[in-house]
Amino acid sequence: MTKRDWVMKSTVAVILSTSLLMGGQVGQASAATTSYTQQTKEVATIAKSLLGKPYKYQASGPNQFGSANLATYVYKQVGVKIGSTLGSLYKAGTKVTKNSVKAGDLVFFSSNGSGSPTFMGIYIGNDQYVYSSQGDGKVVLKSFSDYSKKFVGARRILDESSSNSNSSNSSSKPATDIASQVIKHGEKYMGTPYKYGSSKDTTKTFDCSSFTQRVFKEVGITLPRDSRQQSTVGKTVSKKDLQVGDLIFMKASVNSSSDRITHVAIYAGNGKILHTYGSPGVTYSKFDGTNWEKRVVKIKRVI
Incomplete structure (x- = not known):
């Protein structure tokens, strides 16, 4: 047995022992985290798959999208029902700060950097977000930091502490x-x-x-x-x-x-x-x- 194999086996043994001592709580927490992580990955993957689709005001997909409607469509694909307007989505889920955004969060921007949002997108991680841009005439991938001066808020739709079904219920x-x-x-x-x-x-x-x-x-x-x-x-x-x-x-x-x-x-x-x-x-x-x-x-x- 190599040293690397011994370390891996020992680590697994410690995790299993800890899980048993805590009444399986480690396993339960891991399952919830996996569900949340999987959903955020699905949201990011679906959003990226729509790049290049034409922009159309208030179009709800699957071939054309308005700004808010893109998020509505993407979340529907993972079984989560959310609103379909900027105003309703800006109040949905949980508020998060600019420095706390994670993949799957909805990010909102204003042309002048203040007041109510005028466009929005889906943050997919790695300083990137996807949104249906009227100016570009299609769904595009943008750098989040490049739009920091126009940022007015972010909302977390997915619940990190819940399973997929619970997230869907809370977000409906x-x-x-x-x-x-x-x-x-x-x-x-x-x-x-x-x-x-x-x-x-x-x-x-x-x-x-x-x-x-x-x-x-x-x-x-x-x-x-x-x-x-x-x-x-x-x-x-x-x-x-x-x-x-x-x-x-x-x-x-x-x-x-x-x-x-x-x-x-x-x-x-x-x-x-x-x-x-x-x-x-x-x-x-x-x-x-x-x-x-x-x-x-x-x-x-x-x-």
Whole structure:
């Protein structure tokens, strides 16, 4: 037996003995670490495999990707559900510092290096991150340190102390939590008067789109100012797939021959919408089977 073989055998013996003395805790910790490490490797590998794919605003893959949608797609491939917008992902998981980023973490940047993020990527280790770049027109690999002045935050989606299934469960919560926050923030404005063309800078009055813009802004999601612009962002969903927090866009009346959007509301669940109009101001209205439902032109999911 060579000296190297003897050292290896002795090391294994010590590890096994320690594991038995600790009731198998070493083995359990090792399994959890392996699961976390394996997931981060899978995330990095999948992200790198998408290099060169064309950039397209809010495209969700597999052949084209928006900035946030790239992360959504990659994590879905490893069984982890996360949001699909910059705002929701910037609140997902656990906050980590710039000096603590690890493979698999989501990294966020701003063009001017401060404020809310304007683009994001997936850190894959070795001072590199992958992101779908509008400027480059495709998914690219960049040096993380080269973008340090534009860095505004990082979030860890994967849980180092949990198994794969536990990570998936814990990471499926953010979108639902954010939707609940949207409704909670909206409810605090109940009864606030309606005013057409109300300023986006006031909470004393709202029109339908300044209300939705304000409520989503308070949970970190930026929307355009008017309802027609808001209808161009997010993912289109059908009425049968409605979820709390979805934006519902409507035309002027049931009998209108034009599908021109004139109103927006937030789906609040249980067949109700939260919105503002006319004399009630911010209020809940029944949606299912009503004229509100019959006026629907489009439904978008931005969470």
